[in-house]
Amino acid sequence: MTDRTDPARTDPQPSPAAAHGPTSARARAVERLQRYGIFLALVVVCLALTALNEFFLTPRNIVNVLRQTSINGILAIGLTFVILARGIDLSVGSVVALAGVIAASLATTSSGAAVAGGPYPVAVALAAGIAVGAACGAASGAVVARFNVPAFVATLGMLSAARGLTLLYSEGRPVPALTDEFRWIGTGDLFGVPMPVVLFIAVFLASWWVLGQTRFGRHVYAAGGNPHAATVSGINVRRIRFAVFVISGALAGLAGMILAARTGSALPQAGVAYELDAIAAVVIGGTSLAGGVGRVTGTVIGALLIGVVNNGLDLMGVESYYQLVIKGLLIVAAVMLDQTRNQRD
């Protein structure tokens, strides 16, 4: 990269590109600061909390924050795909509940709530939960991609429908008494790392790979950045739009099962308003709601920032009502920073 920048800069006539591009060292420093600003914010908040509270920087609390963040983090990663492709998925909270109760009904020892022949092996239950999530995503995706219904509307419909199906399926009652094997994905650990955190990291790495290193990832960015140009370039934009919803749905299914496994029973009213925190994490992480711009790393940092702030306020005994207000301010402030950057460009 450097071998190309230098000749252009020694060009005696300022090139038109140079007139707008970040060329001076200071401009580049500013750009870098903005690009990593969200990460710096996370570091600053962590340092502040360390100074303010002796419990914050203990291994136990850190693991706690990660565990609390993992469900929102997984949902937010799924949403990153959708938002990058210029969509939105409001249904993830309901899908969490639906996948949770269905998977749980395959993994419960309670005779009242179990599917006949159960409890099934944990792999069956897990596969079912992910399949249910993916099916919900496929339904939303088909409506969006095939019938050109705005994603906001399609997934608003799914938000309601999936919640209704959850209540129908569970008859409005929790699915209790899950098998130990199933509970392990919520409460177990792998080499001392809690399973939700392990899954969160695995989802992050896989998504980072898919978005950054594969052709599919390039297509997602192009389809979100300019669907017309992507179509003309031979990309099947409809297929991409469909696929991102399937990914988001499948990850919501996974998150729903982790939640059920952690609590020991699947609640039909689980996951209400989870989509809001997930969207917040994506937005704080710098992904543009207009599509085509953003990174999954940003989303993870955004989710961690929300988790750390919640945890810190808990530790300091701040009332949860205040926490909501502070979270709201955080979301708006993060996007305001982003906007000022865009305006300067």
Place this chain on the structure above:
Amino acid sequence: MSSPLLEVEGLRKSFGGVSALRDGRFRLERGSVHAFCGGNGAGKSTFLKIVMGILPRDGGTIRLNGRAVSFTSPRDALAAGISIIEQELSPVPAMTVAENVFLGREPVGLFGRIDFAKMNAATSDLMDRLGFSIAPTALMMDLTVAQVQLVEIAKAISYDAEVIIMDEPTSALGEAEADHLFEAIKVMKNEGKGVIYVSHRLTEIFGVADTYTVLRDGAFVEEGRIEDIDKTRLVELIVGRPLTEEFAKGNKPQNEIVLKVEGIDAAHGVRDVSFELRRGEILGFYGLMGSGRTEILERIFGLSPDSVAGRITIEGRNLAARAPRDAIRAGLALVTEDRKGSGLVMTQDVRANACLARLEKLQASPLMMSTSAERDAARRVIDLFGIKTASDRLGVSNLSGGNQQKVVLGKWYLTEPRILLLDEPTRGVDVGAKREIYQIVSDFASEGGAVILVSSEIEEVLGMADRTLVMRDGRVAGILDGAEMTAPALLHLAA
């Protein structure tokens, strides 16, 4: 001695330490049309944005009627008597023509109700005065691009400003519509107004302007009277070096037919189109806006799946492209007329855009892109087409129009096409870059490719095409060859 209408001196502006404008100067007299010339990146837009109060300046003075002014918003400028027709059209699609013309200054009646009758009547008068035939109650979204541009022109004129800035006002207009505009400009001139006219089309400048100012690399170069200069000299001033010839053409059509189109239909009422394209040939498509040229390209490229009539054969094989990817596989490439709308992903960098249509060949494995292959491909395109960019990772939005267009061409170069469909490939591109694009097109045809060149610039068609197909109202009006191909003949067939 009376002071000029608008006088600008020593205007300076830099962005992040890089100077975009070093010495902007301009003198506009009453009752004159003053052409403001310069290549892409010369600083014209920056200059105009400062005058309109959209950007603050670092230094320099602006005097309107001899009084120093400093606007902080376009609203201020408008109030002081400067209006602008911007290059980028910004209509409100769901509103009527009249609502758009009166946006922000709607006449109100009782209880704040908008006086629609008055507004429509005033708009109707305005359109009549300018000779534009557009109904005031038509919705903007139902208009063609050319009509939208005419409405924006009418809107700018309706402010009755003393100074009217026109930034590429004819970019979407056909010859006939442009003539209406030139008539309107004459009227304004006679009323003692001053017009600043920006256009890459030199023929227009020589037809409409009285005086010129050339800006290059952010600095004033020369001003003078149009009658004292010729086209060649003006191009030299703009580009900064003598230009051998405006067009570059070295291709020779061969006998072999590569694309055969028989009786196809297309969107917007295009019907029964037949033509043949030979290896090594550049076939011009000429016609007015909305005559169906773009629709034919889209149909061939698989962008209008609802049109099924007729037959398209490529190198003897039937092509029924249901989507662009089928057409790309068959060896076609389409450079669309709307560079920002459907050519480039403006949020991404040069590399991502250059590689976009060729990703499957730039993978290390089905599960992984090869970053080095992508980088090499992008750099090959940058070198080959001489794209001026600091790096292949620079966002395409930072490039000038000409360089953006070269990125689009580069994207298609990487797919190794045999037939190139070009829709207004030099729109909004400065003279220097234009010539480079002509060279690329000519080279492509010389090496055995075939080209369809859609253009609204008659000189471009005459200068580049071997034959020209003329469209009128969705039908082929004729195909002209060799000596028959003259400006009057093309115009006659098109209108």
